Every structure is written in structure tokens, then in C-alpha cells.
Amino acid sequence: MSDSTNRKARSRERILNSAVELFSRQGFEKVSIGQIMKLAKMTHGAFYAHFASKEALYHASVRETLESSRAARLVKGPLSVKHLTELVSNCWNLQELERKHQPGPETVLFNEIGNENAEVRTLFEASYLRMKKMLETRLIALSRLKKLPFEPDRDVIADKSRVILASLVGAVALAKSLPGEQERQHILEAAQRNILQMLGVDQDELDSMLGDVSR
Numbered sequence: 001m002s003d004s005t006n007r008k009a010r011s012r013e014r015i016l017n018s019a020v021e022l023f024s025r026q027g028f029e030k031v032s033i034g035q036i037m038k039l040a041k042m043t044h045g046a047f048y049a050h051f052a053s054k055e056a057l058y059h060a061s062v063r064e065t066l067e068s069s070r071a072a073r074l075v076k077g078p079l080s081v082k083h084l085t086e087l088v089s090n091c092w093n094l095q096e097l098e099r100k101h102q103p104g105p106e107t108v109l110f111n112e113i114g115n116e117n118a119e120v121r122t123l124f125e126a127s128y129l130r131m132k133k134m135l136e137t138r139l140i141a142l143s144r145l146k147k148l149p150f151e152p153d154r155d156v157i158a159d160k161s162r163v164i165l166a167s168l169v170g171a172v173a174l175a176k177s178l179p180g181e182q183e184r185q186h187i188l189e190a191a192q193r194n195i196l197q198m199l200g201v202d203q204d205e206l207d208s209m210l211g212d213v214s215r
Contacts, residue, residue: 012050014040019061027111028058028120055119062108062123066130106131109169110176128165135161149200160198167191
């Protein structure tokens with residue numbers, strides 16, 4: 001590979017990394033090409049040498065998020081209820097969600113609810129289906145091992161996954177929109193508690209988990 005090709009590849013990677021960082025925190029509509037290029041420490045005019053449009057960059061950034069986060073997601077983790085509940089627990093801390101540098105597919109769901117851009121809606125669906133599949137994979141496996149309080153019926157599991165995602169994403173999206181910290185925390189705790197109860201976490205363990213996260 002020539003030096004010029006290497007430089008172009010590195011420049012593209014810088015733009016993409018900046019886009020992943022900003023899009024995962026703020027969503028498609030609130031991020032401009034200028035902001036992305038400023039974070040990448042490159043001139044605005046250099047953008048179009050690498051991407052045809054903001055939509056094209058967004059598509060690449062979401063694909064990068066889905067691929068790079070794969071090793072850390074549920075489908076690759078240990079087979080335990082504790083690991084499954086980490087997804088719920090990690091979404092408790094909004095400040096951590098907003099500053100984390102290695103976003104998972106759920107960040108697309110938090111930021112793009114109701115977006116009317118056709119490209120963004122397609123990617124939103126892809127992120128949703130990826131998350132739902134990951135949850136279904138874990139829930140089926142754990143149900144077969146008798147570690148969950150429901151049978152490994154695929155229709156039942158699909159509905160449980162929908163409920164988890166709807167509760168999780170809806171609670172985070174709502175909490176992020178509210179200015180009052182106390183109500184934000186109440187919303188997140190209520191959603192988290194319901195999900196953990198559905199997964200069969202007993203009351204003492206549930207209180208301990210919520211207490212650990214809130215401190």
C-alpha cells in the first residue's frame with residue numbers, strides 16, 4: 001500500500017472515529033459535519049474526499065458501532081443471568097452513557113427515536129433487530145438451563161426481548177429528555193427493577209444491585 005493510500009486510510013479512520021463518538025452521544029440531527037471534522041482535527045473541505053454525505057458517514061459509523069461492539073455484547077459473554085442483567089445495570093448511569101467511548105448498538109436506539117430520515121430509520125431498525133437477537137439468544141440459552149422463570153418458547157422469548165428493549169430504551173430516552181435529576185433516576189430505577197424482576201432476580205439481590213448502581 002502506498003504512502004498516499006495509507007494517509008487517506010488514516011484520515012478516513014479519524015473522521016469515522018470522530019463520527020462514532022459524536023453520533024453515539026448526540027444522534028444524527030444534532031451533529032454537523034463541521035463538528036465531526038473539528039474533533040478529527042481536519043479541515044471541513046477534506047470531508048468529501050472520504051464520504052459522499054453526512055448520511056453516508058452515519059451509515060459507516062453505525063456499522064462500525066455494531067461490528068466493533070460485537071465482542072463485548074451479550075452474545076459473546078458468559079452464560080449467566082448476572083451477565084444478562086449487566087446491560088440493564090449499565091444503562092442506569094446516564095452520565096456514563098453520554099461519555100462512554102465505546103458505544104454499543106443501544107446508543108442508536110437511545111438517540112434516534114422518531115427520526116424521519118429514511119437512512120437513519122433503516123439503521124435504527126438494524127440496531128433494534130441486532131439487540132433483539134442478542135437478547136433472544138441469551139434468554140433462550142438461559143431458559144433451557146432453567147435459570148430463568150419462563151420456558152424457552154421462541155414466541156415467549158421474543159416478547160420478553162421486546163419488553164426489555166421497550167422498557168430500557170424508552171426509559172433512557174425519556175430520562176435523557178428531563179432536566180430534573182431526581183425524576184430521571186426514578187424513571188431509570190423503575191424500568192430497571194421491572195426488567196430484573198422479569199428475569200427472576202430475587203428482592204434482596206435486586207435491592208443490592210440497585211443500591212450498588214445508585215452509589
